[in-house]
Amino acid sequence: MSLYNLILVVLGVAILGVAWLPSLLRNYPLSYPIFFIGLGMLLFWLPLGLPDPDPVEFSSFTTHLTEICVTVALTGTGLKIDKRFSLRAWRIPLVLVLGLMLLTIGSFAGIAWGLFGMLPASAVLLAATLAPTDPVLAGDVQVGEPGEGREDNVRLALTAEAGLNDGLAFPFVYLALALLPVAAEPLGARLLHWAWMDLGYRTAMGVLGGWLAGRGLSYLIFDLPHRIRIRPEAYGFVALAVTLTAYGLTELVHGYGFLAVFVAAVTLRRHERSHEYQTEMHDFTDQLERLLIVVILMLFGGAIAWGLFDYLTWTGAALGLLLVLGLRPLGGMLTLMGSGLSWPERLVISFFGIRGIGSFFYLAFALDTRYFPAGRELWATVGFTVLVSVVLHGVLATPVMNWLDRQQGRPTVQEEEEQTTAGPSRHEENPAPASGS
Numbered sequence: 001m002s003l004y005n006l007i008l009v010v011l012g013v014a015i016l017g018v019a020w021l022p023s024l025l026r027n028y029p030l031s032y033p034i035f036f037i038g039l040g041m042l043l044f045w046l047p048l049g050l051p052d053p054d055p056v057e058f059s060s061f062t063t064h065l066t067e068i069c070v071t072v073a074l075t076g077t078g079l080k081i082d083k084r085f086s087l088r089a090w091r092i093p094l095v096l097v098l099g100l101m102l103l104t105i106g107s108f109a110g111i112a113w114g115l116f117g118m119l120p121a122s123a124v125l126l127a128a129t130l131a132p133t134d135p136v137l138a139g140d141v142q143v144g145e146p147g148e149g150r151e152d153n154v155r156l157a158l159t160a161e162a163g164l165n166d167g168l169a170f171p172f173v174y175l176a177l178a179l180l181p182v183a184a185e186p187l188g189a190r191l192l193h194w195a196w197m198d199l200g201y202r203t204a205m206g207v208l209g210g211w212l213a214g215r216g217l218s219y220l221i222f223d224l225p226h227r228i229r230i231r232p233e234a235y236g237f238v239a240l241a242v243t244l245t246a247y248g249l250t251e252l253v254h255g256y257g258f259l260a261v262f263v264a265a266v267t268l269r270r271h272e273r274s275h276e277y278q279t280e281m282h283d284f285t286d287q288l289e290r291l292l293i294v295v296i297l298m299l300f301g302g303a304i305a306w307g308l309f310d311y312l313t314w315t316g317a318a319l320g321l322l323l324v325l326g327l328r329p330l331g332g333m334l335t336l337m338g339s340g341l342s343w344p345e346r347l348v349i350s351f352f353g354i355r356g357i358g359s360f361f362y363l364a365f366a367l368d369t370r371y372f373p374a375g376r377e378l379w380a381t382v383g384f385t386v387l388v389s390v391v392l393h394g395v396l397a398t399p400v401m402n403w404l405d406r407q408q409g410r411p412t413v414q415e416e417e418e419q420t421t422a423g424p425s426r427h428e429e430n431p432a433p434a435s436g437s
Contacts, residue, residue, distance in 0.1 A: 140401065154345050201255075
């Protein structure tokens with residue numbers, strides 16, 4: 001059996017599945033990522049001769065694959081947020097990123113180091129890796145497509161948080177690298193360099209680079225076509241250009257590309273908000289994101305089947321469960337006190353801190369950059385935490401969001417879709433005859 005042809009068949013079936021499954025599972029307490037992780041486990045468990053999906057051995061490949069996926073997802077996330085950015089309108093997402101994420105990293109690293117005896121560098125790396133919520137796997141709790149209008153407090157908060165913290169968690173990954181005892185410079189010099197370079201400069205360049213890229217590309221996309229016509233079917237490639245240009249240019253000046261991509265997409269969304277190209281660009285990135293997520297989830301399932309959890313310790317499992325079931329929900333409720341949100345809104349926002357592909361990227365990046373002791377144990381802990389999050393949040397997302405919509409007196413997403421896709425009324429099917437007939 002040709003391995004190449006087998007891989008083509010597997011990818012074809014998987015891509016067909018990702019085209020159908022989101023619609024088929026919309027009314028059920030199940031998300032399509034769960035299906036593809038299970039499919040990957042099954043395929044790699046069978047004696048088909050598939051290659052080893054070990055993320056440790058192939059850390060560079062894992063880094064770049066997850067990097068591309070997160071970058072594309074951040075573009076789509078920014079393009080679908082209708083609400084213009086302002087400190088007042090985005091205060092809840094900013095509180096989640098600047099308050100809850102820092103609280104989560106500090107408390108998680110402190111517990112991993114002080115209570116479970118992890119080395120400081122490994123504790124900080126694990127905390128930074130698992131801190132960001134995921135823009136890829138959290139589609140069921142995020143806002144809808146551009147112009148769809150479903151931007152309640154919860155969906156906006158979770159969507160914008162996922163877009164922002166995938167870039168703002170990066171400084172703490174660099175902090176973990178700075179804490180490694182194998183580094184040549186004294187610890188004080190390393191921390192000083194981290195403070196001005198990794199925390200200050202890189203973050204500022206991420207925001208500035210994203211804003212400049214968004215402004216420049218807005219002119220090319222929406223103003224230039226008045227003089228030089230761009231064919232409508234090319235705007236999917238324009239979305240990809242936004243992603244690659246904003247990311248690449250910002251990384252060239254040592255800024256955070258993830259942050260730049262999201263800022264560029266949000267900036268781009270401010271211009272010609274009702275233009276059809278906004279939807280076309282978002283749809284293209286959404287399709288590309290789904291293609292990449294299929295590959296990553298199946299490889300993740302394959303890694304599990306090939307023994308990823310053989311290195312999982314009781315400490316790692318306890319830390320993962322503590323984060324998903326304890327630190328995120330309790331920290332969210334504490335951070336959102338005084339926010340003006342109702343208690344159901346605070347509860348849902350606090351609970352749905354979905355972990356995913358961003359965590360894979362950060363861990364692969366760190367392990368590919370420097371040597372960390374117990375790297376496989378770190379991968380097992382991160383993989384276990386992501387699996388728990390995907391299953392738990394994937395099962396609960398639809399019923400919980402439906403419950404919240406009813407609590408707020410809104411129709412659910414399914415009810416709105418049914419109204420939209422319903423056939424014309426009897427009056428429309430049998431219009432009244434024209435006067436004088």
